[in-house]
Amino acid sequence: MKKVKKIADKISRVVRILFLVFLVALFIYNRYMLVKEKSLLKPLGQMIEVDGYNMCIYSEGKGEHTLVFLSGSAIASPILEYKPIYSLLSADYNIVVIEKFGYGFSDIIDGERLFETMLRQDREALLKAGIEGPYILCPHSMSGIEAILWAQTYPEEIEAIIGMDMALPATYSEEDFIWLKNVQIFMLSVGREMGFLRLFFNDLSFSDTLSQKEKEIYRAIACEKYVNKNVRNEGKHILEAISLINSKPKPDIPMLMFISNGTGVGGESWIMAQKEYASDLSYAKTVQFDCGHSIYLYEKDQMNQDIREFIESLNK
Numbered sequence: 001m002k003k004v005k006k007i008a009d010k011i012s013r014v015v016r017i018l019f020l021v022f023l024v025a026l027f028i029y030n031r032y033m034l035v036k037e038k039s040l041l042k043p044l045g046q047m048i049e050v051d052g053y054n055m056c057i058y059s060e061g062k063g064e065h066t067l068v069f070l071s072g073s074a075i076a077s078p079i080l081e082y083k084p085i086y087s088l089l090s091a092d093y094n095i096v097v098i099e100k101f102g103y104g105f106s107d108i109i110d111g112e113r114l115f116e117t118m119l120r121q122d123r124e125a126l127l128k129a130g131i132e133g134p135y136i137l138c139p140h141s142m143s144g145i146e147a148i149l150w151a152q153t154y155p156e157e158i159e160a161i162i163g164m165d166m167a168l169p170a171t172y173s174e175e176d177f178i179w180l181k182n183v184q185i186f187m188l189s190v191g192r193e194m195g196f197l198r199l200f201f202n203d204l205s206f207s208d209t210l211s212q213k214e215k216e217i218y219r220a221i222a223c224e225k226y227v228n229k230n231v232r233n234e235g236k237h238i239l240e241a242i243s244l245i246n247s248k249p250k251p252d253i254p255m256l257m258f259i260s261n262g263t264g265v266g267g268e269s270w271i272m273a274q275k276e277y278a279s280d281l282s283y284a285k286t287v288q289f290d291c292g293h294s295i296y297l298y299e300k301d302q303m304n305q306d307i308r309e310f311i312e313s314l315n316k
Helices: 002-040 115-127 143-153 179-194 194-202 210-227 228-236 238-246 268-279 300-313
Strands: 046-050 051-062 067-068 095-098 135-143 158-167 255-259 284-288
Touching: 002 179, 002 194, 002 210, 046 115, 051 067, 051 115, 095 115, 095 158, 115 143, 115 238, 115 268, 143 158, 143 238, 158 268, 158 300, 179 194, 179 228, 194 210, 255 268, 255 300, 284 300
Parallel strands: 067 095, 067 135, 135 158, 158 255, 255 284
Antiparallel strands: 046 051, 051 095
C-alpha cells in the first residue's frame, strides 16, 4: 500500500511540474507572439484624438443614411466583428463603426468608464472625424444601453435604432453583477495574459466573411486586449446608466429590433424584455431568429433585407 502511495505521489509531482512547465512555456510563447504581431495592429480606421488618447473610427460606403455600429461588451475587434452585416449595406449607406477606448485599435486608457463619458467621447470622435448626424444607431448587446441614453439625451441626432439583440434596462438585474461573475470576468483577463486565449482562437472562431489576413488581425487584437481594464470597468456602471435611463421618458423613435433565441444571454426573459420595450413605441418592429447572440453572423442575409426595408420606410 505504501509503495502504491509513493508511486501516486511521484506521478502527482511529475504532473504538477509538467503543468508548471506548460504554463511558463505558454506565457513565453504568448509574449513572443504579441511582439511578432505588432505589425498587424495598423489601424483599419481613422485615429481620432479624444481626451488625449486615440480612438478608432471606421467608415465606408456612402448614402443618404448613416448607420453607426456600437459594440457589445468585450468584442475585441468591432470593425472586423460586424463586417459580415455592414459589408452587405455599404453600397447604399454610410457605414460607421465606433471602437470605444479599450476596443479594437483604440487606446486602453485610465479613468472611469461611465456611460455618459463613453457617449460624450463617441459623439466627439464622430464630429472630429467629420461624420455628422442624424444617425441610425446599430447597437449590439450592452451598447443598447448607450443607444437609448443617446436617443434620450440628444434626440435630434438619432434618426432610428436598429438593435442587434440589444440590451435594455429590463435585461439586467442585480444578479448580473454578483461577485462570482466579476471573478469570472477577471479570470478571462488573466487567461489572456497567460496565453490561454490564443489556444482557443483558431480560424473556425471567425466569420468566413473575413479574409485570412483579417482573421490574423482579429486574433492579434484579441490576444492583446480581450477583457482589458476598460471593458471590465464599463460593466461596473451599467446599473447607474439604467437608473439614469429610467429617470427619463422612453425615446419614442423608430426601432427595428432583431432578437436572438436568448441562448447565453438570459433566455426567455431576454426575448420578452425586447418585445415589451417595442410594444410601448409608436413605430417599432421586432424580428426574432432561432440563433445565438451574434445574430449578424447567423442571419446576415435576412437582416440585410429587413434593414433595407426598414430604412426605406423611414423615407415615406
